[in-house]
Amino acid sequence: MLFILSYYCLLYWLCLHTFQVILSIKDLLWIIAGSIFAFGLTIYVINFFNYNIILMLLFALEILVVALYLLFQKRLISNFFFLILSFLLILFAGQTSEVLMYEFFRIPYALQESHMKFILADLIFMTIITLLLARGINYLLQHFKLYSLLHTSIINSLIISTAILLMVIAFFSQVDNSNSNKTTTKISLIFLIIIVIIAFITIIWLHSQKRTLQLRHEQETNQQLVEYLYNLEYAQAEFRKFKHDYLNILAGLAGYIETQDLSGLKNYFYKVINNNHIAQTNDIFNLKSLQNMKIIEIKGLLALKLGKLHQYRNNFRIEIVNPIQKLPNSMPIYEYNRCLGILIDNAIEALDFHQIDVKSKKTHLSIVFYQEKQQLILVIKNSYFKNVNLSQIYQAGFSTKPQHQGLGLANINEILQQYPGSTLDTEITQEFFIQKLILRQAV
């Protein structure tokens, strides 16, 4: 029995692996230790129930152990769905293999569960079905691009997981060893059919959720545009003020020129250029640099993100020297904007604002867009104050920020994988962290 249990656990881990829940050797060792402890404790406490139910109970316990471990590593929320899904898959496979044995080889269920050779045959069938189904589902999820949705949307994961759990509980309440073979087969078949229907519905549901998310993104873009308009109006007002001041200052120059006071003129001139009052109308110049970004969704995003850094406007620069009209066609604009948003957020969050000396005007963050041979190149450069290990930063769940899920860069990776015309290079020097996102034109 323990053998069967460990085999189930092995299958479970294989399933998780197929669903891209990454478990390193160290992780597995911890899980094995935790499982042995949990199983031992449970078996010691409850030793008078039916063998079959104990097995399933202990197996359900395995989910708990893995879940606790992931919670400890702060990876639980994004992978919760797959824990439940793998459990259902193995249950389904187990039941299906028994039904197949009965239907094709006429071996009654009671016999199947008591003779070693039938148990082994069942296990083999189960393994094949489990692995095939896991691969199939993985392919579907990748094809419909649902992984990022499942990793980030807690509500979706919870709803579907709950539905699955309810089904499992419903199934267990019907199955009883005293049932005749026919009844067991009937119940199993009903169970199987319900699963298939619900799976179908689920995929359609998730797909529609994805559309909803897309629409929400577009709404956000619209909002950014509105904010940009407000910024623009503010800039216009500032410009009018500036013009007024400027004319006054020019008038001041007239005095020195009339009296031919060259040194006085020189002093006045340089004083004026360094004058903070005029420098404050730099707001206009900031938005001017955005004018060359003719792609309106990106313009809005940049205006929104950089507007919040108003206080530090001397310490960041945005350079768009030549007008950029169109995004190369290898990625849709809302996906590019998502990547851009994540990269800018990361860069801003990496800055330690306490260490920035606003007066020094040293650039701590720079965002550059330029085009070269039909490629759009974005370079985001920020100074950083903590050590970063390049090998780790792209893993889902890794983050140097406390209480953070670490999904941003992993999400970018997923997006980039779907669109082959895009590349992201990262570089760390002693002073700066540099991200370069290149988007090519698909031929």
Added chain:
Amino acid sequence: MKIYICEDDLSQRQHITKIINNYILIENLDMKIQLSTSDPLQILQAIDQEQSVYFLDIGLHSELNGLELASAIRKTDTHGYIIFITTHDEMAFETFKYQVAALDFILKDQGNLKENIVRVFQTIQQQLMIDADDNDTIAIKLNDRILYINLKTLIYIETLSNHKLVLHAQNKESLITGDLKALEQRLPNNFFRAHKSFLVNLDYVDHVDKKQNLIFFRNGASCLVSRRKIKLLTEHKLKLN
């Protein structure tokens, strides 16, 4: 070394040309002004592949603007020093650096023009010294991008999942998309494939720990080496020396 100047404001161009000429005379530099003009097309006709210095106005009001002129120059003179003359508004140093590998810039509306030019020449001298030692940057074509790798400072390359490579160099680390095998074929002999996931620069290897199957580098970093390769490694290293 030849110097080319392109600035379309006559008085500013004359001023800049005069300052540069004086500086070259006083400092007795082995440089001369080959051409000073307001027409970028003239510059393009006059240049050749020899490494030269270019002072270019960003806001040229002609067929080509400063950046386009610089890109065109880069195609012919790949190692030349490009200096942009710009105003505070038009300043876009990061773009200059990434798009055309410009060396430095001069602000014509702030500070003393002469001091700026002197400072730029000092930067040029420094860069000349650095470049003399450092002929070791190669360009490698991977997929459809060109990667510039400095062979002298590259310590080892490590693979990550998803076709990503981490290049560990002395002062920086880079994460790029690429294939280790393709790189291995294009790098010189002192690069050795020590493991399925590691390509190492033998010049940086300090010692090998055979028990733990680790290679230790001079800067303290380490990486795995497969047991089969350890023997090959020692042979290979002897061959190189």
